[in-house]
Amino acid sequence: xxxxxxxxxxxxxxxxxxxxxxxxxxxxxxxxxxxxxxxxxxxxxxxxxxxxxxxxxxxxxxxxxxxxxxxxxxxxxxxxxxxxxxxxxxxxxxxxxxxxxxxxxxxxxxxxxxxxxxxxxx
Amino acid sequence: xxxxxxxxxxxxxxxxxxxxxxxxxxxxxxxxxxxxxxxxxxxxxxxxxxxxxxxxxxxxxxxxxxxxxxxxxxxxxxxxxxxxxxxxxxxxxxxxxxxxxxxxxxxxxxxxxxxxxxxxxxxxxxxxxxxxxxxxxxxxxxxxxxxxxxxxxxxxxxxxxxxxxxxxxxxxxxxxxxxxxxxxxxxxxxxxxxxxxxxxxxxxxxxxxxxxxxxxxxxxxxxxxxxxxxxxxxxxxxxxxxxxxxxxxxxxxxxxxxxxxxxxxxxxxxxxxxxxxxxxxxxxxxxxxxxxxxxxxxxxxxxxxxxxxxxxxxxxxxxxxxxxxxxxxxxxxxxxxxxxxxxxxxxxxxxxxxxxxxxxxxxxxxxxxxxxxxxxxxxxxxxxxxxxxxxxxxxxxxxxxxxxxxxxxxxxxxxxxxxxxxxxxxxxxxxxxxxxxxxxxxxxxxxxxxxxxxxxxxxxxx
Numbered sequence: 001x002x003x004x005x006x007x008x009x010x011x012x013x014x015x016x017x018x019x020x021x022x023x024x025x026x027x028x029x030x031x032x033x034x035x036x037x038x039x040x041x042x043x044x045x046x047x048x049x050x051x052x053x054x055x056x057x058x059x060x061x062x063x064x065x066x067x068x069x070x071x072x073x074x075x076x077x078x079x080x081x082x083x084x085x086x087x088x089x090x091x092x093x094x095x096x097x098x099x100x101x102x103x104x105x106x107x108x109x110x111x112x113x114x115x116x117x118x119x120x121x122x
Numbered sequence: 123x124x125x126x127x128x129x130x131x132x133x134x135x136x137x138x139x140x141x142x143x144x145x146x147x148x149x150x151x152x153x154x155x156x157x158x159x160x161x162x163x164x165x166x167x168x169x170x171x172x173x174x175x176x177x178x179x180x181x182x183x184x185x186x187x188x189x190x191x192x193x194x195x196x197x198x199x200x201x202x203x204x205x206x207x208x209x210x211x212x213x214x215x216x217x218x219x220x221x222x223x224x225x226x227x228x229x230x231x232x233x234x235x236x237x238x239x240x241x242x243x244x245x246x247x248x249x250x251x252x253x254x255x256x257x258x259x260x261x262x263x264x265x266x267x268x269x270x271x272x273x274x275x276x277x278x279x280x281x282x283x284x285x286x287x288x289x290x291x292x293x294x295x296x297x298x299x300x301x302x303x304x305x306x307x308x309x310x311x312x313x314x315x316x317x318x319x320x321x322x323x324x325x326x327x328x329x330x331x332x333x334x335x336x337x338x339x340x341x342x343x344x345x346x347x348x349x350x351x352x353x354x355x356x357x358x359x360x361x362x363x364x365x366x367x368x369x370x371x372x373x374x375x376x377x378x379x380x381x382x383x384x385x386x387x388x389x390x391x392x393x394x395x396x397x398x399x400x401x402x403x404x405x406x407x408x409x410x411x412x413x414x415x416x417x418x419x420x421x422x423x424x425x426x427x428x429x430x431x432x433x434x435x436x437x438x439x440x441x442x443x444x445x446x447x448x449x450x451x452x453x454x455x456x457x458x459x460x461x462x463x464x465x466x467x468x469x470x471x472x473x474x475x476x477x478x479x480x481x482x483x484x485x486x487x488x489x490x491x492x493x494x495x496x497x498x499x500x501x502x503x504x505x506x507x508x509x510x511x512x513x514x515x516x517x518x519x520x521x522x523x524x525x526x527x528x529x530x531x532x533x534x535x536x537x538x539x540x541x542x543x544x545x546x547x548x549x550x551x552x553x554x555x556x557x558x559x560x561x562x563x564x565x566x567x568x569x570x571x572x573x574x575x576x577x578x579x580x581x582x583x584x
Contacts, residue, residue, distance in 0.1 A: 036155065037162045044392075052394070053161070056186035059155060060198035075151075080162075085155050 012051050021053070021061050022070075023100040026093055029071060033088040035078075036062065062087060070096050123409065135160065141188050144424055147196035147203045149576060160185055170391045170573040172401065179404075198359050202576045204488070209569040210428045211435025215562050216294075218436045221261040223301050227309035232493040233334075243330040247337030266425065284574050287567040293561050301554075305472055322435040343524060346444075350520050351513035357502070358509025360426040381406075442480050444527055447557060450476035451542075451550055452535065458543035469549025477557055 010019075028034060028042050031044040040055050065071045070093035089097075139157055142148055148156075160181050167177035185191070196203035229250060236246040283290045312457065381402050388398035450472045457468030491498045505512040540552060 037159045049392075049394070054186040054190065055159065055184045056156060056191045059152065059159075060194050063152070064198055078158075082158055082161070083154065084158055085151075095471050 012047075012058065015049060017053065021058070022052070022065065022106075023097065023104060024051070025058075026070065026089065026097040026100060029087055030094065030097055033086050035084050035086050039087070046086065066094070068092075091097040129173070129178075131164070131174045131178060134175075134178050138182065138188070142191065144186055145192040147192045147199070149199075149202070152195060156185065167393075169229075170393075176401050176404065180393070180401070183397070183400075197495050197499060200492045200498075202573075204491055205569055205573045205576060207431045208488075209566065209573055210431035211438065212562050212566040212569060214432025214565065215436035215439045216298075217261075217265060217432065218564050219558055219562075220298060220301065221258070223298070223305055225261075226305050230309055237330075243333035245584070246330070246335075247334050250334060251337050251341045262429070266429075280570060280574075283570050287571060291567050295559055298559055308490055309445070329511055346437065346440040347517050347520055349433060349440060350516045353430060353434045353437055354505040354509045354512035354516065356426070357505045358507070358512075360423060360430055361506035400451050437516075441523065442483065443557075444523055446479040446483060447476040447553075448527065449530075450479060451553075453545035455535075455542050458541070458546050462545060464582045465545040466542055466549070469546045469553075472546075473549050473553035473556065476553060477561060 024037065024043050028039050028064075034042070036058060037055075040053060040058060043051055043053070059094060062071070066073050066087070071087050072090050073085050073087050075083050075085050135157060138160070139153055140158070142153060151195045163181035163184060164174070167180055167251065168174060172180065186194075225445045232249050233246060236249050241249075384402060385395065385398040389395060393401070453472035453475060454465075457464050460468070
């Protein structure tokens, strides 16, 4: 998809990126286990490049989520021959994702109503 | 590989990893995970037509600056970073102790010489007041030179301390005790020489003595204040000394006419406009753009930060001594007119009580700091951004402690309870040995071991 725009794509604010990190990680991992680099690429891809993390900052969040038992991790050998740490959703994480989903949808719905936007399905 | 520039990717990665390790806050596993990420990111960018060096630059930019990463990982695991900081604080306490012992004869000599010269009492007092201050920069410069320049010595010392802690601990203890006993001899020797040169040792007249005493009082009051203020001031300086993080800082990407198309191609391959601009600018001219992402955290700024913690350690131990150790000695003072057995008991209780209370204070503080990393970090931010304000605030708090203590001893403790008997005094001497030498040395070795254990063998990266 060649983008011919030479102006900056509106990025998400720092605060919003920080607030949405946990639900984004939970949602990506709900689709199956994954490792840090691929997880970031997935979010970048799905957001059309508008959600841009300082990539290294994801790892402290992942480790925090691991400590909170939302996700679990395992070191395995990758096809490159190096060890790679894979993350997987736990039961508690799935429950947390449900709560997050409800909260974000509430915000989304409220704003949609306020701005009188026709909700489009994508 | 279109670009034949002699760039060794493995070497660059090694340097990057070493720089992170030096900053602290990472375990070996975390470093491996980050390095794996970086390698993957580089190989993807490389496959899209960037040279290895360009890919490395862009990938490290995306990952975040070393400083940012270290700060963020430290926040996520406060135990690790605080173990390291506590270690440097204890090092500071021991170094300060050593410097005090080594420099002990000098103030005396200076005072005597000043008196012999027949200087005005206030001038002599000023020399007493100042001698404690100009010796510190000398000591700081020497230790910076030794440990900053000769990092291999430092590593060897740390290594040895971890491998045989008991041996090193006993050696350190004996060395410092020996120094303590050696210095009065040096003092005596110097006095004798002075005696030969200048005649009799001068006994100041009562008026001069009173002036000297008041200078000494202010010196004792202000010296801890100096340490307390030095912490935030040094922290502020260290903060300004830090190089600005490369990642996240916007760079100008003024495209030249022919480059719009190339930038568009890069963008379609997943590079941001900024990154495309960076690569193009770099291909156009000299390679000054690559340099900043490597070796960002210089040795100097890391040691400055360690110095901040050392100074904080000295200030903190001074506060602890006033808040806890000195009041604990009251037990020894209270029993001074009783039977010898009771005096021994009183001495023992005050020697044990002080460290026990201090331990409780430290434990409470430790659990607060490691449980609420954000609050403690915000205080650190005030110190870095508003160093003068923080120094004044801490100084006021300390002056409050000092005045409270003064009032306590002046008005609450009965005059008959001030001063110690011979037995109580002997116990307090042992107590001082315990709190100034044995406990800090043991604590240092324990912390060093714990710190190294948290890093777990830093595997050389390949």
